[in-house]
Amino acid sequence: MAFTETATRPGPVDRLRDALPKLVLSPTVAIVAIFVYGFIVFTFYLSFTNSRILPQFGWVGWQNYENLFRIRAWDTAVTNLIIFGSLYIIICCALGLLLAILLDQRIRAEGFIRTIYLYPMALSFIVTGVAWKWFLDPGIGLEAVVRGWGWESFTFGWIKDREMAIYTIVIAAVWQTSGFVMAMFLAGLRGIDSEMMKAAQIDGASTFALYRRIVIPQLRPAFMSAFVVLAHMAIKSYDLVIALTGGGPGTATELPATFMYSYTFTRNQMGIGAASAVIMLMTIAAIIVPYLWSELREKR
Amino acid sequence: MSTAPSVETGATAAPAVENRSRLFQFSPARIVLYAILAIFCIYYLLPLYVMVVNSLKPLSEITAGGMMALPQQWTLAPWGSAWSTAQVGVEATGLRPYFINSILMVVPAVAISTLLGALNGYVLTKWAFRGSTILFGLLLFGCFIPFQMVLIPMARMLGLMGLAGSVPGLVFVHLVYGIGFSTLYFRNYYAAFPTELVRAAQIDGAGFFTIFWRILLPSSGPIAVVCIIWQFTNIWNDFLFGASFSDFDSQPMTVALNNLVQSSTGVKEYNVHFAGAIMAALPTLLVYIVAGRFFVRGLMAGSVKG
Amino acid sequence: MGFLDIKQATKTYGSVKVLHETNIAVEEGEFLVLVGPSGCGKSTLLNMIAGLEAITSGEIAIRGRSMNGVKPADRNIAMVFQSYALYPNMTVKGNIAFGMEMHGIAKPEREKRIGQVADLLQISHLLDRKPGQLSGGQRQRVAMGRALVREPDVFLFDEPLSNLDAKLRVDMRTEIKKLHQKLGTTIVYVTHDQIEALTLSTRIAVMFGGYVQQLGTPKEIYDNPANMFVAGFMGSPSMNLFPAKVVSANGAAAAEISLANGSAATIPFAGDRMSASVGRDIVLGIRPEAITDRDGADRNSKAIHIVEAPVEVTEPAGSDTFVVSQIGGKDVTGRFRADVAVKAGDVFPFAFNMEKAVAFDPESEQRIA
Numbered sequence: 001m002a003f004t005e006t007a008t009r010p011g012p013v014d015r016l017r018d019a020l021p022k023l024v025l026s027p028t029v030a031i032v033a034i035f036v037y038g039f040i041v042f043t044f045y046l047s048f049t050n051s052r053i054l055p056q057f058g059w060v061g062w063q064n065y066e067n068l069f070r071i072r073a074w075d076t077a078v079t080n081l082i083i084f085g086s087l088y089i090i091i092c093c094a095l096g097l098l099l100a101i102l103l104d105q106r107i108r109a110e111g112f113i114r115t116i117y118l119y120p121m122a123l124s125f126i127v128t129g130v131a132w133k134w135f136l137d138p139g140i141g142l143e144a145v146v147r148g149w150g151w152e153s154f155t156f157g158w159i160k161d162r163e164m165a166i167y168t169i170v171i172a173a174v175w176q177t178s179g180f181v182m183a184m185f186l187a188g189l190r191g192i193d194s195e196m197m198k199a200a201q202i203d204g205a206s207t208f209a210l211y212r213r214i215v216i217p218q219l220r221p222a223f224m225s226a227f228v229v230l231a232h233m234a235i236k237s238y239d240l241v242i243a244l245t246g247g248g249p250g251t252a253t254e255l256p257a258t259f260m261y262s263y264t265f266t267r268n269q270m271g272i273g274a275a276s277a278v279i280m281l282m283t284i285a286a287i288i289v290p291y292l293w294s295e296l297r298e299k300r
Numbered sequence: 301m302s303t304a305p306s307v308e309t310g311a312t313a314a315p316a317v318e319n320r321s322r323l324f325q326f327s328p329a330r331i332v333l334y335a336i337l338a339i340f341c342i343y344y345l346l347p348l349y350v351m352v353v354n355s356l357k358p359l360s361e362i363t364a365g366g367m368m369a370l371p372q373q374w375t376l377a378p379w380g381s382a383w384s385t386a387q388v389g390v391e392a393t394g395l396r397p398y399f400i401n402s403i404l405m406v407v408p409a410v411a412i413s414t415l416l417g418a419l420n421g422y423v424l425t426k427w428a429f430r431g432s433t434i435l436f437g438l439l440l441f442g443c444f445i446p447f448q449m450v451l452i453p454m455a456r457m458l459g460l461m462g463l464a465g466s467v468p469g470l471v472f473v474h475l476v477y478g479i480g481f482s483t484l485y486f487r488n489y490y491a492a493f494p495t496e497l498v499r500a501a502q503i504d505g506a507g508f509f510t511i512f513w514r515i516l517l518p519s520s521g522p523i524a525v526v527c528i529i530w531q532f533t534n535i536w537n538d539f540l541f542g543a544s545f546s547d548f549d550s551q552p553m554t555v556a557l558n559n560l561v562q563s564s565t566g567v568k569e570y571n572v573h574f575a576g577a578i579m580a581a582l583p584t585l586l587v588y589i590v591a592g593r594f595f596v597r598g599l600m601a602g603s604v605k606g
Numbered sequence: 607m608g609f610l611d612i613k614q615a616t617k618t619y620g621s622v623k624v625l626h627e628t629n630i631a632v633e634e635g636e637f638l639v640l641v642g643p644s645g646c647g648k649s650t651l652l653n654m655i656a657g658l659e660a661i662t663s664g665e666i667a668i669r670g671r672s673m674n675g676v677k678p679a680d681r682n683i684a685m686v687f688q689s690y691a692l693y694p695n696m697t698v699k700g701n702i703a704f705g706m707e708m709h710g711i712a713k714p715e716r717e718k719r720i721g722q723v724a725d726l727l728q729i730s731h732l733l734d735r736k737p738g739q740l741s742g743g744q745r746q747r748v749a750m751g752r753a754l755v756r757e758p759d760v761f762l763f764d765e766p767l768s769n770l771d772a773k774l775r776v777d778m779r780t781e782i783k784k785l786h787q788k789l790g791t792t793i794v795y796v797t798h799d800q801i802e803a804l805t806l807s808t809r810i811a812v813m814f815g816g817y818v819q820q821l822g823t824p825k826e827i828y829d830n831p832a833n834m835f836v837a838g839f840m841g842s843p844s845m846n847l848f849p850a851k852v853v854s855a856n857g858a859a860a861a862e863i864s865l866a867n868g869s870a871a872t873i874p875f876a877g878d879r880m881s882a883s884v885g886r887d888i889v890l891g892i893r894p895e896a897i898t899d900r901d902g903a904d905r906n907s908k909a910i911h912i913v914e915a916p917v918e919v920t921e922p923a924g925s926d927t928f929v930v931s932q933i934g935g936k937d938v939t940g941r942f943r944a945d946v947a948v949k950a951g952d953v954f955p956f957a958f959n960m961e962k963a964v965a966f967d968p969e970s971e972q973r974i975a
Contacts, residue, residue, distance in 0.1 A: 014677075020508045021427035024419050028479055029435065035457075035476045036442035039450040046452060055452065102337055115592055116341050119348075122588035123581050124537035126554045130561050130577040131347040134354075134570055140362055148365035179344065236446050239539035243558055260448040265544070270452060277448040288444045296437050496691035499658050500752075504705030505679030514704075518695035 040281065047278045051270035064275040073251050074276065077259040080166050084255065085234035087170045088177075092230055093223065095174065096181030101211060103182070104189045114186075117179035125176065129243020132172040133159070162252040165245055169237075169253055172244055177233065181226050188222030189215065228291045235284050256280050355379060355575035362570045378571035382560070382579060386572050389548060389559045395576050397549070398556035402536060402583075404467050405552055409474040410531045416475075417482025417527060418520060422512050424483070425490040426498045436487060443480035450477075451544050458545055465547035473545060474535045481534075482527050489523040490516065525594040533584045553580045609634040609792055610655070610760055615664035617650050625650050626816045627664065632760075632809075637786050637793045641803035642813035643839070649764060651813075652796045656762050657681050668759050679708065684753035685762040688769060690745045692737035692752075699733040702752045723755045726785075743774050750785070763795040767802065779805060800840045804828065812836045831964065834971040837891045846897065849934040849968065850890040852883045859883065861890050861963075866916050866932035867953070876909035876960045879975040888974060889966040894928065896962035897940030899948070900955050909960040917952045931956065 047065070050058040068074050099117060103110055120128065135141045138157040146154040158164035192215060200214045238257035245253040247262070254262075256276055264273030354362055355378050357371035366372075384394035420439075424432050454473060455464070463469030493516060501511045542552040551559075557580045561573045608631030617625035625647040632638050640648040653659040655666055657678035666673045673681055684705075692701050699720060706716045724730040727747045737745060746766065753761055766782075767775045783806055786793060797803055803810050804824045812819045812827060812835075820832040831837035837845040850861040853872060859880035860872040896904075903910045918937070921928040927942045940956055948954050965974045 017507065021423045022429065024508075025423045025435075028416060028420050028439070028483070031476050031479065032439055032442050035450065035454070036445065037438070039453040040445065042453040043449050055456065099337075099340060102333060105333060107333075107337065111593075113337055113341060115589070116344050118592075119585065119588055120344060122533055122584045124539065124554050124584070126537075126539050126558050127577045127581045128347070130557065130573055131351050133561070134573065135347060135350050135367070140365070140367055140570060142367075144365040145368045175344070175347065232444050238448075239554070242539070242543075243561070246562065257446065257448055261451075261540075261544075264452060273448075274452060277446065277451075280446040281449045284444060284446055285441075288441060292437055292440055296433055296440075494689055494691060496687040496689050497693060499656075499678075500685065500687060500691035501693070501704070502658065503656060503678045503683065503685050504752075504756075505708035506704070510708070515693055515695075 043274050043277055047271060047274035049271055049274075051274065053268040053270065055270060060271065064271040068272050068275045068279075071272070073254055074256075074259055076251055077254040077256045080253060081235065081255050083166055084170055084173075084237070085231065087167075088173050088234050089227060089230045091170065091174050092178045092181045093226055095178040096226065097185050097216075097219075099178070099182040100185035100189055101215075103186060114183070117182055119179070120176045121180045123176065125239035126243045128172055128176050129240050132168065132175070133244050136168055136171075159245065160249060162249050165249060165253045169241060169244055173234075173237065173240055176240075177230065181230070184226050184229075185219060185222050188219045192218050224291065228287055231287050232284050235280055351574045351578055351581075354571055355382075355578055357571060359567070359569055359571050378569070378575040379579075381569070382572045382575040386560055386569070386576070387563060387566070388556045389563070391548075395553065395556055395560065395579055398551050398553050399579065401467055401546075401550055402553040405470045405474065406532060406535045409471045409478060409535050410528055412471075413475050413478035413482045413531055414524060414527050416479055417484075418486045418517070418524070419512070420479070420483040421486025421488075421490045422516055424487050425493070426495065426511075426516075427508070436483070439480050439483055442477070443484070447477065447540055451540075455545065465545065465550055467546075467550045469545055470541060470550065470552065473541050474538065477541075478531050478535065482531060485523055485527045485530070486520070489520065493519065522594060525591055529587055529591055529594065532587055536584050608632050609636075609669060610794070611665070611667040611670075612651070612655070613665045613667070615651070615654060615666055616662045617647070617654060617659065618662045624816050625654075625662075628818055630811060630818065630821060632792060632794065634792055635790045637795065637806060637808045639795045639797060639803040639807035639810050640813055641797055641800055641810055641839075642819075643798060646813040647816040648796045648798075648811075648813045652762055652764055652794060655760070655794060656683055656685055682756075682759045683762055684756045684758040684760075685764065686749045686753050686766045688765040690737075690749040690766075690769075692745060692748055694737055697734050697736055698729065698740070698748050698751075701737065701748060702755050705752065705756050719755050719757075723751045726754070727751050742770050743778065746770065746778055750782075754789075759792065761791055761793045763793065765797055766795075767797070768799070782806060801842065804840070810840075812839060814839070829962070830973070831891070832973050834889060834891070834966050837964070837966070841893060843894050843928065843939050845891045845893045846933075846936070846938040847889050847891050847966070848936040848938055850888055850965075852880055852886045852888055852965075854884045861888070861965075863890070863913075863933050865913075866918065871913045871915075873911045873913060873958050873960060874909070875963065880965060883965070883974060886974075887968055889968050889971075891964045891966060892938075892958060892960075893962060894939045894941040896959040897938065898957045898959070899929075899940075899942045899946045900957050902941075902943045902946070903957040904959050904961075907959045907961045911958050911960060912955045913958060914953050915956050917948055917950055917954050919950055920948055929954070929956075 046055055048059060048061060049064075050056055050060050103114065107113065136156070136159045138144065138155070138160060143154060143156045146156070159168045196214065197210065200210050205213065236257060237255055238261065241247055241253055241255055241258050247254045247258050257280065260273050260276040260280065263269045263276065350367060353370055354367060356374055356376070357366075358373055358375055358377070361369070361372060382394060383396050385392055386394050388395060388398065424436050458464040458469045458473070461469075461472075463472055497515055498511055501515050506514065536552075537554060538552070539554045539558065542555040543558075546552065546555060557576050560576050610630075610632040612628055612630040612632075615625065615628045616623065628651065630638070640651060642648050650659060654661050655673075657673065657676060661674055668681060668683070692698075693704065696704065702720050702723065703716050706719065711719075720733070721730075724733060727750060729744065729747050729751060732740060732744055732748070737748070740748065749766070763782075767778055770778060779802060786806075795802075795806060803812075804827075807824055809821065809823055810827050811821045814835050820827055820836045822830075827836060827840055831840065831845070834847060838847060848863065850863045853860055853862045855872050855874060858874050859878065860874040861880075862870055862872045864870050898904075900912060915931040915933070917929055917931055919930040921930070922944065925944055927944050927946060927948070929940045929942050929946075929948055930937050931940070932938070942948065966972065967974055
């Protein structure tokens with residue numbers, strides 16, 4: 001073949017060819033550098049300034065953070081996040097695991113049932129919010145329906161109740177995401193070596209013991225993934241609150257995400273808004289960074 | 301061996317405990333099992349049922365406490381109203397213009413982020429260099445940050461770029477924050493793609509783009525479908541960026557729906573709200589039902605397993 | 607200067623040197639096998655010849671032209687991979703044509719060459735199939751076809767038979783050997799299977815720990831291993847290696863060995879090559895086929911010596927029976943005729959063919975004589 005005679009010294013064309021992979025990656029790198037990390041730095045900086053309606057650069061030190069923790073609404077938002085987050089994660093995991101185990105019993109029409117459990121995942125939180133908002137509305141929803149069926153004293157007005165409204169958010173959020181958690185656990189279950197299951201059966205383990213002693217301990221990675229995903233979704237929860245309760249009644253269902261938005265864009269307290277965003281980022285980073293670290297290290 | 305690497309982790313494979321005889325045998329335990337599964341089906345389907353039946357009945361039937369009942373008088377009027385005449389914000393335009401905004405936003409954002417993700421995944425797995433894993437980690441972390449962190453500077457940046465309050469502006473924002481996930485998908489997929497194929501192609505004389513175009517891309521169908529579905533759902537369903545960076549005439553569907561439902565003027569037309577909600581849900585739902593198999597596989601293949 | 611010249615080639619990853627200064631000159635038409643356990647550096651060396659991995663220092667040249675910095679595609683080489691690496695989305699024909707297409711060879715010429723190669727390898731009927739529809743052996747042929755059609759200066763094979771089942775592996779081995787004899791091409795072939803190395807090669811490079819331990823013809827490697835590693839690695843069952851002491855008996859050098867029942871025996875060496883080593887501790891190496899029953903011993907050998915030793919285990923293997931005894935605390939296997947009446951516990955005469963014995967230094971593990 002006649003292609004043996006080529007220059008051995010790398011010319012400009014060769015060097016361009018060698019740099020090509022990095023060149024292809026560079027737009028993404030630039031975008032992430034500016035729009036993720038650059039912006040994080042910028043917002044971080046803003047949280048130490050006297051910014052109000054627009055970014056300003058007067059340095060005020062920790063003052064925004066001090067103010068933030070004095071604001072009652074922030075306190076409510078953080079408390080709500082703890083309640084919402086822990087219930088959301090626990091219920092989703094429990095329900096997801098239960099459904100996954102039930103679906104793993106050689107169910108007929110498994111694919112069909114799985115589709116039904118999973119479809120809420122495809123919906124917007126706004127749609128979910130609208131559906132549950134009116135379904136839980138005492139005037140026309142569940143309460144009115146049950147009363148219409150003859151149970152005149154039935155009350156279910158959580159969504160209008162300052163104490164209970166946060167739990168309606170849990171209900172709607174669990175409805176939306178538990179199917180997804182189920183899918184994660186199901187994948188974990190299917191990944192377990194079937195010979196080990198056979199061995200356990202030969203050892204005389206009951207179905208219950210099989211799951212409790214053999215299967216569930218091996219689902220640790222799935223639990224980890226589910227926890228990380230759910231925790232980060234809880235912290236970022238914004239759309240659902242807006243659509244379901246609008247943060248109300250009053251400020252009863254404010255979460256950090258809605259707090260940040262309203263302080264930054266409607267109350268013109270950009271410095272405080274930025275401070276609250278920084279705290280959200282730190283919380284998420286505390287969960288995500290160790291996870292990503294371990295995942296990417298394993299891969300090597 | 302050299303068939304396309306599959307992302308399937310066995311979603312449809314045989315369950316772990318082999319026991320065929322159970323299949324046709326209805327013990328009491330099996331009946332309870334199916335009953336529980338059926339109850340959960342009802343739980344997950346109930347809100348959808350509520351939305352559908354109430355979008356097809358006159359308002360009076362809902363306010364009279366008939367939310368769970370089938371319509372006594374079937375009507376498509378709420379749908380017509382939600383589509384073209386309902387008051388969204390200030391104007392009585394219905395949701396139609398916003399639906400179109402969403403389409404105009406989602407198509408280019410999905411197309412570009414998927415293509416870039418594929419190229420990135422290709423570079424990060426088959427042309428890995430010193431520090432590429434760290435780079436990928438940084439990219440991935442960007443997927444998980446609370447977007448509140450970028451709202452303020454992004455608003456300014458869009459202004460500087462002349463994209464503030466426009467659909468192209470939203471496309472740009474979604475592109476920026478969508479690349480991480482599309483890269484993740486393709487990276488994980490290509491990581492399982494035999495490197496020997498790339499080496500063989502190199503020896504055969506194929507260059508960087510030829511290898512991508514002729515060798516990897518033809519085998520990327522499954523993951524492309526997963527990535528497109530994921531991006532489509534996320535971008536279509538987004539509310540935060542839409543609410544933050546759009547004007548009245550560039551709002552996406554989710555924001556418009558929220559305005560429709562939250563507007564405090566006049567009577568609350570629940571049936572119209574439900575019709576609007578279904579309209580906002582329909583594209584993603586349709587995608588999910590048509591291509592759901594791939595979606596589930598994709599989720600199971602480790603959308604979140606880094 | 608050889609056809610393919612490897613001069614002082616090294617490879618370092620970070621601070622780890624995986625290939626130490628290596629010199630091999632391959633003549634045109636040679637079949638060189640790089641053999642060794644995994645991690646010995648053989649695949650690294652092959653990839654460096656292919657240009658898939660950069661050379662850290664030294665030089666690799668083909669036809670006198672330095673290949674340092676030359677892209678794989680421009681080296682005029684072809685490679686057959688362990689997984690065959692057939693492009694799954696292309697037909698067999700597409701796979702074979704791809705390299706020619708990339709090098710801008712006109713379509714009629716491509717068609718002609720594909721036809722020739724397909725005839726040669728008997729894969730004409732498979733040309734329109736996808737790799738997924740082929741059996742392992744067929745894929746192997748296609749992979750070779752893809753390499754052959756390029757008419758390269760050097761063929762590189764990276765463990766091409768290790769994914770095949772045992773029977774097919776033997777058939778394909780023969781086929782590769784025939785192909786080499788017919789086409790006279792230059793081949794560098796990597797394997798961890800010492801039988802493949804012995805049967806296929808014209809020369810073997812035994813590698814371990816990033817060094818070429820020995821480079822030579824199969825016969826040299828087998829009969830005269832340079833050190834204990836090569837002795838143990840090549841041949842199956844592997845060469846017996848056991849401690850012995852060189853003593854002087856009747857004016858000639860002999861090996862004193864200790865048997866399992868506590869007694870000692872002396873066996874005279876053939877010739878006088880060990881005379882200078884009297885008094886030394888050595889490791890004696892004798893292949894199983896040089897330890898036989900009395901009647902099975904090589905009649906042409908002038909140095910057959912009988913040692914009565916206790917039998918520990920017998921392993922009938924059909925054509926032969928392997929008989930194990932302990933010498934110097936090591937299991938030593940002899941290859942007896944199948945119908946010899948011997949059983950565990952017997953004290954039985956073992957015939958040592960000392961013409962085939964080699965001696966190693968126990969410290970350096972290098973060959974003494």
